[in-house]
Amino acid sequence: xxxxxxxxxxxxxxxxxxxxxxxxxxxxxxxxxxxxxxxxxxxxxxxxxxxxxxxxxxxxxxxxxxxxxxxxxxxxxxxxxxxxxxxxxxxxxxxxxxxxxxxxxxxxxxxxxxxxxxxxxxxxxxxxxxxxxxxxxxxxxxxxxxxxxxxxxxxxxxxxxxxxxxxxxxxxxxxxxxxxxxxxxxxxxxxxxxxxxxxxxxxxxxxxxxxxxxxxxxxxxxxxxxxxxxxxxxxxxxxxxxxxxxxxxxxxxxxxxxxxxxxxxxxxxxx
Numbered sequence: 001x002x003x004x005x006x007x008x009x010x011x012x013x014x015x016x017x018x019x020x021x022x023x024x025x026x027x028x029x030x031x032x033x034x035x036x037x038x039x040x041x042x043x044x045x046x047x048x049x050x051x052x053x054x055x056x057x058x059x060x061x062x063x064x065x066x067x068x069x070x071x072x073x074x075x076x077x078x079x080x081x082x083x084x085x086x087x088x089x090x091x092x093x094x095x096x097x098x099x100x101x102x103x104x105x106x107x108x109x110x111x112x113x114x115x116x117x118x119x120x121x122x123x124x125x126x127x128x129x130x131x132x133x134x135x136x137x138x139x140x141x142x143x144x145x146x147x148x149x150x151x152x153x154x155x156x157x158x159x160x161x162x163x164x165x166x167x168x169x170x171x172x173x174x175x176x177x178x179x180x181x182x183x184x185x186x187x188x189x190x191x192x193x194x195x196x197x198x199x200x201x202x203x204x205x206x207x208x209x210x211x212x213x214x215x216x217x218x219x220x221x222x223x224x225x226x227x228x229x230x231x232x233x234x235x236x237x238x239x240x241x242x243x244x245x246x247x248x249x250x251x252x253x254x255x256x257x258x259x260x261x262x263x264x265x266x267x268x269x270x271x
Contacts, residue, residue: 003221004029010075010082011035012062012119013089015042017190018138021213022086027052029217034075034082036060037089062089062115063107072122082123084220086136087116087160092153092192094263100152112156116163127178134179136220137164141186141228144236145251149260157184168225181220185229187259188212195264199255203232 009026013019014035023033023046032054037043040059047057056078060071075082090112093104120135127133142150143157164182171178187193188207198204207229219227228234239247251257 002029004031004217007031007083008079008081009033009084009086010123011086011088012060012115013037014057015039015046017192018188018209018213018216019086019088020046021209022088022216023055024050025213025217027055030054032056032079034058034079036062036071038062062119063110065114065118068115068118069122072119076123076126081126081130082133084134084136085120085123086138086220087119088138089115090138090140090156090192092150092265094149094153094260094265096149097151105152108152109156112153113159113163116160120167128176131177134181134220134223135164135167136181136183138216139164139182139184141184141233141236143184144228144233145256147260148257149263179223181224181227183216183219183227183229184233185212185227186233191266193263193265195262196259197255197262198259203230204254205230 004026009031011019011022011033014023015037016039019035019037023035026033027050033052033056035043035046035055035057038059038061040057043057043059047055056075058071058074061067091108093100093108095104116137123133137160139160140153140157142154143161146154161182161184164180168180170176171180185207186204187196187198188209190209196206198206212229215227215229239250242250
């Protein structure tokens with residue numbers, strides 16, 4: 001049985017990267033995809049590329065709560081419900097702490113963190129009314145461990161991880177039959193993290209897009225509460241038992257603080 005057949009799936013940040021790949025995969029499975037992105041021309045190109053009847057695109061700036069709420073109302077008016085909400089939109093700057101401007105901070109927190117809260121709040125009442133729904137948050141391994149040149153990005157992803165965990169427990173405490181999934185991948189070769197490196201690629205490989213998307217799709221279909229890629233990243237939870245000095249030395253041994261040394265990223269992440 002095809003789990004995604006006729007499911008209504010909304011993806012934020014769907015015009016490129018993982019969002020685009022997820023949209024392609026879900027449409028192949030017969031889902032009805034609703035795609036949000038600030039880059040509407042790119043969404044139009046994707047729509048033509050997929051040539052799928054069950055696909056709607058919306059120009060949504062997730063930095064703006066009014067844009068989120070107005071687009072959510074349009075979506076609910078047309079579709080009445082969303083079965084799976086995927087909070088995927090995100091940016092990264094890769095700057096040293098003192099190089100991060102206040103404008104950078106406002107933008108990265110608005111997109112990576114506040115947009116998650118606001119988008120879920122916009123669709124949660126309808127999910128509660130229908131007593132079904134699945135909220136998926138694309139976080140990062142950087143939401144489990146801090147890193148050099150990622151003080152802003154890592155903080156937003158720690159917040160995303162905490163959001164999912166708290167919401168999951170809130171649903172459980174209230175006996176609410178909604179599902180959540182948090183996804184924490186290591187670097188993925190989407191271009192967003194162009195230039196990053198890894199010391200032990202056999203333990204911490206730069207993930208291929210198709211592999212990462214396949215794992216995500218399987219995890220969502222199985223309603224897994226958490227997906228961490230690759231599995232070795234789970235060792236962070238055990239490593240945190242160590243004294244901080246030992247923990248830092250261990251992370252240095254694995255080359256974690258050096259991964260962003262040659263980061264270039266996409267040009268749009270430098271705005």
